[in-house]
Amino acid sequence: MNTLKEASAFAIEQEFEYLPNENEIVIEHIFSNVFEHNIDKLKKASERHYVRFGRHRLRRSLVVACILILLMGMAMSVSAIRKPVLDFIVHYTNGMSKVEFITDEDSDAALKIEYQKPDTPNGYSISKETLNEFGCEIEYAGPSDKYIYYSQFDVETSGLSVDTENANATEKSINGCKVLETSKYETNTIAWSNGINGFSLLGNCDMEILEMMAESNQ
Amino acid sequence: MLIICLNLLDSEEEKTKFEELYYTYRNLMFFAANELLTDEWMAEDAVQEALIRIAKNFHKVGEIKCHQTKNFVVIIVKNVSLTMLRKEKALVGDSIIEQMELVDMDDTAFDLYNYKKLAKQILDLPETYRYVIYLRCVYEYKVDEIAGLLGLTTNVVKKRLQRGKAYLRKQIEDECE
Numbered sequence: 122m123n124t125l126k127e128a129s130a131f132a133i134e135q136e137f138e139y140l141p142n143e144n145e146i147v148i149e150h151i152f153s154n155v156f157e158h159n160i161d162k163l164k165k166a167s168e169r170h171y172v173r174f175g176r177h178r179l180r181r182s183l184v185v186a187c188i189l190i191l192l193m194g195m196a197m198s199v200s201a202i203r204k205p206v207l208d209f210i211v212h213y214t215n216g217m218s219k220v221e222f223i224t225d226e227d228s229d230a231a232l233k234i235e236y237q238k239p240d241t242p243n244g245y246s247i248s249k250e251t252l253n254e255f256g257c258e259i260e261y262a263g264p265s266d267k268y269i270y271y272s273q274f275d276v277e278t279s280g281l282s283v284d285t286e287n288a289n290a291t292e293k294s295i296n297g298c299k300v301l302e303t304s305k306y307e308t309n310t311i312a313w314s315n316g317i318n319g320f321s322l323l324g325n326c327d328m329e330i331l332e333m334m335a336e337s338n339q
Numbered sequence: 340m341l342i343i344c345l346n347l348l349d350s351e352e353e354k355t356k357f358e359e360l361y362y363t364y365r366n367l368m369f370f371a372a373n374e375l376l377t378d379e380w381m382a383e384d385a386v387q388e389a390l391i392r393i394a395k396n397f398h399k400v401g402e403i404k405c406h407q408t409k410n411f412v413v414i415i416v417k418n419v420s421l422t423m424l425r426k427e428k429a430l431v432g433d434s435i436i437e438q439m440e441l442v443d444m445d446d447t448a449f450d451l452y453n454y455k456k457l458a459k460q461i462l463d464l465p466e467t468y469r470y471v472i473y474l475r476c477v478y479e480y481k482v483d484e485i486a487g488l489l490g491l492t493t494n495v496v497k498k499r500l501q502r503g504k505a506y507l508r509k510q511i512e513d514e515c516e
Contacts, residue, residue: 124449124457125472128452130476136410
């Protein structure tokens with residue numbers, strides 16, 4: 122190592138010695154709507170160059186993004202027919218963990234997609250509802266700034282990633298379906314498949330409320 | 340934002356690694372940017388811009404959770420912040436260094452000196468010169484890669500390297516006399 126390199130390396134260590142470690146920064150910054158807006162502009166620029174692109178970001182809460190549903194390129198029509206979904210596997214990482222849905226490629230069964238709307242919890246109301254070729258999304262507003270996002274999506278054309286960094290992640294069963302539950306700070310998520318579609322719920326409410334909504338979906 | 344940055348990366352391995360970098364350092368980057376800019380909105384912009392630049396030049400980033408990478412992300416976000424601050428406050432450059440002669444200097448020219456004394460002189464350089472030297476000498480980025488990381492032309496990077504080294508040489512020779 123030459124002296125200039127050695128001196129530069131030493132200088133860097135000296136210069137940034139005062140910086141806290143990442144885990145010592147207690148207050149996590151809540152990124153603003155302006156930030157989100159800038160990201161949207163970047164998204165449009167990126168779409169010109171890339172076929173695959175995330176179309177769904179949920180980052181209004183303390184948690185930057187708990188669930189990301191990524192469009193894989195094809196659009197799903199409302200009358201689409203799909204192969205059965207057998208299971209899902211979570212590829213756990215220290216950040217966004219990919220959820221891989223396993224479909225039965227050998228099956229002759231062709232399942233027709235039907236959009237499903239979970240029961241609205243007491244005290245909540247639907248603030249936005251979107252049904253399009255990509256799937257179904259519903260936003261619920263509750264008391265004391267509580268919110269819930271529900272999404273139904275096609276597992277063949279969309280990918281799902283869940284934020285498991287420093288989060289409690291458990292797999293359990295609801296209505297006989299395997300579900301993935303994560304809790305991080307005040308945000309809870311549930312992701313599952315009913316054998317045809319993928320579903321996700323995210324909210325800053327109790328997990329029991331999300332579980333009740335998941336149970337109401339057949 | 341993560342999704343956008345991930346699209347700038349080529350392989351799945353790089354994407355996973357970049358995710359790790361993002362989740363490890365996003366708050367530190369915001370902290371470093373906000374420390375300079377004292378404006379949360381501008382700091383967010385700086386973090387966003389820095390992440391995009393890092394994603395575009397990610398191939399040389401090694402282990403994520405280490406001092407070297409931590410310092411690297413801070414260098415990039417601080418540089419972005421300084422550029423924003425310079426635009427905001429119309430800061431002027433350091434006239435003494437800007438008058439230094441543009442001479443190609445071999446790094447071995449510094450081998451005569453004590454590295455700690457040299458480090459002290461490096462720390463006295465303005466950030467614009469210091470960060471270019473860090474990226475070239477420690478992280479071994481090429482001139483064009485540094486230009487991409489710092490949002491400069493290759494010509495400006497070359498000049499900053501030449502002038503920075505010339506200034507360092509002069510300062511340390513003066514000190515030794």
